[in-house]
Amino acid sequence: MIDLYSWPTPNGHKVHIMLEETGIPYRVIPVDIGKGEQFAESFLKINPNHRIPALVDPDGPGGDFALFESGAMLIYLAEKVDSPLLPKDPATRYRALQWLMFQMGGVGPMFGQYNHFAAYAPEKIPYAITRYRNEVRRLHRVLEKRLSESGYLAGADYSIADIATFPWIRNPDRRGIDLNDYPAVKRWHDAIAARPAVARGVEVLSQNQRSGPPTKEWRENMFGTKQFQPR
Incomplete structure (x- = not known):
């Protein structure tokens, strides 16, 4: 265990x-x-x-x-x-790893920095808040483009790339995001949230x-x- x-x-x-x-x-x-x-x-x-x-x-x-x-x-x-959450087909496997690294290097750090400067920093620094807010929105646009073309991040099937990214897309109001502005992201988010294992x-x-x-x-x-x- x-x-x-x-x-x-x-x-x-x-x-x-x-x-x-x-x-x-x-x-x-x-x-x-x-x-x-x-x-x-x-x-x-x-x-x-x-x-x-x-x-x-x-x-x-x-x-x-x-x-x-x-x-x-x-x-x-x-x-x-x-x-199968890490696909065997080489092209799909590397797409899954690509989007996993996108989350690790982009979504997580940038969303985290926005949360820090907007919610927790003792001094509100407009430059920092604006910089990271813009990056949060840009990253949502990247996800929107990909998910407008594909059911999930690596392709037609759910993978570790989606598992890595989903928790950061939850609670969008914390980042001033309305998922209705990103319909493909919202469709993807809602499909993942409905999975029993995700709910657990x-x-x-x-x-x-x-x-x-x-x-x-x-x-x-x-x-x-x-x-x-x-x-």
Whole structure:
């Protein structure tokens, strides 16, 4: 059984969904990032980058196998069970990997920066907010173009590229986005949200979802000097 160290964030939800889709047995070990549990020595042995998610597979290569970075984890889990979520056809496979990297290098970082500057930064910097808002909208336009041509990101079938991207498209109001302005993205989003495994995946650790204004402790652990201390 895989031990999954996670928290209810978009990156955590990617792996929750993947495990539910594949049926791989797993146990969730919560890592409360608002309380700084990602900095614990026990977790740093698994992920020296102190980010969730991370996993340990007792039946991995060479026995206990630790892995971090959600994109790498999606590939690993697909290959572990020979899942069609990572296509075999070379052209479709590389399209899936292409769109996975698009999410990892574009959607996640840019959406995250917008959320930070628009919602959490102690000083509202118009230049930063405008820059990342424009990038969020541009990335939605890229997705709209692709999904106007294709049922899913890699082609006709659902893949790890869709699993990686979907959690970042959820809750569009947090980024000032109306999905009705992107009808192909909305069609895609709604089709994925209707999948039973996806519904189960986004419920994992949902009872731990933060509500209310962020506390001083939460801000310090998420954005403060603890992030930058040598470890």
